[in-house]
Amino acid sequence: MKKINLAFLLPNFFTALSAFLGVMSIIASSQSKFEKAFVYILFSLVADGLDGRVARLTNTTSKFGVEFDSLADTVAFGVAPSMMLFFAIGENYGRFGALVSGLFVVFGAIRLARFNVTTGELDPKYFIGLPIPTAAVVLGSWIMLDIKYQGHLDILILIGALFLAFLMVSNFRYPSFKKINLNKNVAIKILVSIIIIASFIYLFPVEGIAIILSIYSFYGVYRGIRGIIKARKFSK
Numbered sequence: 001m002k003k004i005n006l007a008f009l010l011p012n013f014f015t016a017l018s019a020f021l022g023v024m025s026i027i028a029s030s031q032s033k034f035e036k037a038f039v040y041i042l043f044s045l046v047a048d049g050l051d052g053r054v055a056r057l058t059n060t061t062s063k064f065g066v067e068f069d070s071l072a073d074t075v076a077f078g079v080a081p082s083m084m085l086f087f088a089i090g091e092n093y094g095r096f097g098a099l100v101s102g103l104f105v106v107f108g109a110i111r112l113a114r115f116n117v118t119t120g121e122l123d124p125k126y127f128i129g130l131p132i133p134t135a136a137v138v139l140g141s142w143i144m145l146d147i148k149y150q151g152h153l154d155i156l157i158l159i160g161a162l163f164l165a166f167l168m169v170s171n172f173r174y175p176s177f178k179k180i181n182l183n184k185n186v187a188i189k190i191l192v193s194i195i196i197i198a199s200f201i202y203l204f205p206v207e208g209i210a211i212i213l214s215i216y217s218f219y220g221v222y223r224g225i226r227g228i229i230k231a232r233k234f235s236k
Contacts, residue, residue: 011055011065015072018047022076029084034147037084038140044076045133070112077136078108085161088143089154100158104139104165108132111168127174130167130217134174138217139164141210148206164217172220 025040051069055061082101090097111132118128142157201208 008060011051014047014051015068018044019072019075022080025080026083029087077132078105081136081139107165107169135164138213144206172224174220
């Protein structure tokens with residue numbers, strides 16, 4: 001009987017944990033416990049970040065792990081935030097609310113499938129299209145802001161969710177931060193930036209997450225438009 005290498009179980013445990021937390025988020029949203037639902041998505045993000053790193057550290061990457069990770073991400077970062085959106089806002093807008101919630105999941109799944117088939121072919125310094133975990137946390141933070149401040153921005157958040165869905169399947173490039181030149185000067189700048197960002201999030205958790213990740217989300221659009229403008233100027 002072939003022995004199972006326990007090291008292979010560790011990264012898949014974190015993947016399973018991410019999916020489980022995603023389901024817990026869905027249940028919390030169905031009970032209108034949206035803060036709890038958002039926290040579950042954040043915990044899913046942590047678990048999702050650990051599975052790949054553990055697999056690389058233990059040299060236990062596998063095709064099964066890649067496919068399992070995509071399925072877990074669909075639940076944790078596709079279905080969970082879309083259900084949070086629907087139960088918090090979408091159900092008040094009938095078919096349009098249901099449509100936006102559904103498209104977020106579908107486009108997120110397409111984003112994951114495209115990532116899987118293009119891994120190794122593209123520059124690892126960039127993601128093509130907004131990563132689905134980022135889109136999920138941005139959407140969740142927007143919903144929490146609307147609930148916290150009762151800003152009556154429901155329709156804008158629905159439109160924003162639709163925009164995030166399109167960003168996931170777009171060709172806009174986003175920095176992956178996987179390969180950063182950590183010379184002494186850069187490392188100090190990064191450390192200072194992390195401390196400032198962490199301090200801001202500590203003081204204003206929801207606002208901090210929403211602002212920082214929203215800037216990242218729209219950075220890809222800005223970068224893409226700037227590239228088009230430069231290309232047109234160069235061609236003249």
